[in-house]
Amino acid sequence: MIDRGKLKGALARESDRFIEEHPESKEQYRKSRQHLLGGVPMAWMKRWPGPFPLFARSASGAKVIDVDGHSYIDFALGDTGAMTGHAPAYLADAIIDQSQTAITTMMPSQDAIEVARALSDRFELNKWQFALSATDANRFALRLARFVTKRTKILVFDWCYHGTVDETLVTIDEAGRVIPRLGNTTSAFDPAQTTKVVQFNDLVALEEALRSEDVAAVLTEPALTNIGIVLPEDGFHEKLRGLCTKYGTLLIIDETHTICVGPGGYGKQYGLKPDLLTIGKPIGGGIPSAAFGMTGEVATQLEKMMDEDSIDVSGIGGTLTANAFSLRATRATLANSLSKGHYEASIPLARSWADGVREIITRYELDWSVQNLGSRSEYWFCPAPRNGKEAAQAIDPELDRYFHLFALNRSILLTPFHNMALFSPYHTSTDVERHTEVFQDTVESIL
Numbered sequence: 001m002i003d004r005g006k007l008k009g010a011l012a013r014e015s016d017r018f019i020e021e022h023p024e025s026k027e028q029y030r031k032s033r034q035h036l037l038g039g040v041p042m043a044w045m046k047r048w049p050g051p052f053p054l055f056a057r058s059a060s061g062a063k064v065i066d067v068d069g070h071s072y073i074d075f076a077l078g079d080t081g082a083m084t085g086h087a088p089a090y091l092a093d094a095i096i097d098q099s100q101t102a103i104t105t106m107m108p109s110q111d112a113i114e115v116a117r118a119l120s121d122r123f124e125l126n127k128w129q130f131a132l133s134a135t136d137a138n139r140f141a142l143r144l145a146r147f148v149t150k151r152t153k154i155l156v157f158d159w160c161y162h163g164t165v166d167e168t169l170v171t172i173d174e175a176g177r178v179i180p181r182l183g184n185t186t187s188a189f190d191p192a193q194t195t196k197v198v199q200f201n202d203l204v205a206l207e208e209a210l211r212s213e214d215v216a217a218v219l220t221e222p223a224l225t226n227i228g229i230v231l232p233e234d235g236f237h238e239k240l241r242g243l244c245t246k247y248g249t250l251l252i253i254d255e256t257h258t259i260c261v262g263p264g265g266y267g268k269q270y271g272l273k274p275d276l277l278t279i280g281k282p283i284g285g286g287i288p289s290a291a292f293g294m295t296g297e298v299a300t301q302l303e304k305m306m307d308e309d310s311i312d313v314s315g316i317g318g319t320l321t322a323n324a325f326s327l328r329a330t331r332a333t334l335a336n337s338l339s340k341g342h343y344e345a346s347i348p349l350a351r352s353w354a355d356g357v358r359e360i361i362t363r364y365e366l367d368w369s370v371q372n373l374g375s376r377s378e379y380w381f382c383p384a385p386r387n388g389k390e391a392a393q394a395i396d397p398e399l400d401r402y403f404h405l406f407a408l409n410r411s412i413l414l415t416p417f418h419n420m421a422l423f424s425p426y427h428t429s430t431d432v433e434r435h436t437e438v439f440q441d442t443v444e445s446i447l
């Protein structure tokens with residue numbers, strides 16, 4: 001259906017338009033290249049679709065304004081970090097106050113108690129610890145799972161993403177060997193020694209991998225969200241829980257992105273029963289904050305360890321972890337956002353965004369698909385994938401880039417490495433309609 005020649009020409013035109021309309025971002029990028037590696041403060045910022053990244057001036061609610069003064073409907077929301085909406089007033093008030101009270105000490109603050117209580121209410125897990133990123137929450141949870149089970153291996157699903165955790169940045173080659181994932185710069189060890197990988201939704205392979213009883217933990221998102229949205233099939237979670245219990249493996253559920261389903265994430269909504277749960281990104285409203293929770297049973301085994309003199313070098317934590325400033329931001333966020341009302345406003349918008357895209361896919365008889373998961377929706381240039389491998393095989397970088405750039409040039413930001421839209425309560429139905437219109441124009445321009 002897609003005319004690739006037309007696509008190339010159209011991409012070049014959109015690229016020219018981008019350059020012409022963003023002189024100030026271009027200038028900032030020129031300056032950036034003098035002292036920032038690759039001209040960006042963080043490698044993945046190279047993944048924006050234009051020839052140089054946009055530089056942000058400000059962000060508020062569901063809008064971002066760039067240094068050239070263009071205003072965008074922001075469906076990226078800091079890749080979930082700003083799922084609460086950018087810069088909400090309650091957060092500004094809390095952090096201004098906290099910045100004049102205490103930022104970091106070596107002591108617990110009372111906010112830690114309130115945050116742990118709020119997390120327990122939401123996720124129905126007994127005890128909590130903190131981290132400053134979801135990556136670290138996962139790293140710490142895995143380490144503790146190994147400690148509790150006295151096993152060394154972990155299991156993840158192919159094309160998962162749990163942050164920059166070495167043992168999880170893996171995939172499997174054609175011969176079924178676990179190898180570092182493409183793009184994983186260098187692995188300090190052979191990941192086949194640490195990690196087993198099976199396809200999401202493949203319960204037979206999962207049981208085969210757990211049977212040898214050497215796997216400390218399965219770490220998974222309840223639905224994959226980082227290779228597009230891949231939903232669990234009926235009965236998958238029940239069986240996954242059962243197999244973990246049967247083979248003495250701990251189940252760690254990463255709710256960092258699936259908090260888009262409701263106040264207690266996917267797990268609360270669908271009755272999952274993890275042994276440990278990790279979460280980061282939006283819980284501090286964009287201020288670095290993450291947490292991991294555990295059942296009373298796991299906590300009992302770990303609390304013995306907490307009294308040891310060498311606990312400071314346990315490999316868990318960091319000097320600034322659980323600092324007073326991030327905990328205050330987290331307390332304010334959990335008290336004011338990601339609430340029932342938040343989802344009542346944002347989920348219908350995400351659904352109607354998906355309906356709009358679906359309608360156009362059907363109208364033009366494309367074999368594409370669109371998935372919805374709570375306040376998050378995402379389209380694919382293929383039928384809905386069943387697992388990470390199918391999803392990865394269907395990636396079309398040229399089309400991705402074109403759709404993103406076409407949208408960006410018309411004031412819509414999509415998350416750079418996804419065809420994803422995430423909704424906050426600040427988005428409106430006009431934002432959805434605008435996206436549907438632009439999506440249709442994008443499709444028409446390359447048929």
Ligand SMILES: Cc1ncc(COP(=O)(O)O)c(C=O)c1O
Pocket residue numbers: 079133134135136138161162163164221226254255256257280281
């Ligand atoms: C499910 C999941 N877990 C963990 C992470 C890591 O988050 P961070 O980069 O904030 O550490 C991500 C990042 O995209 C994620 O999607």
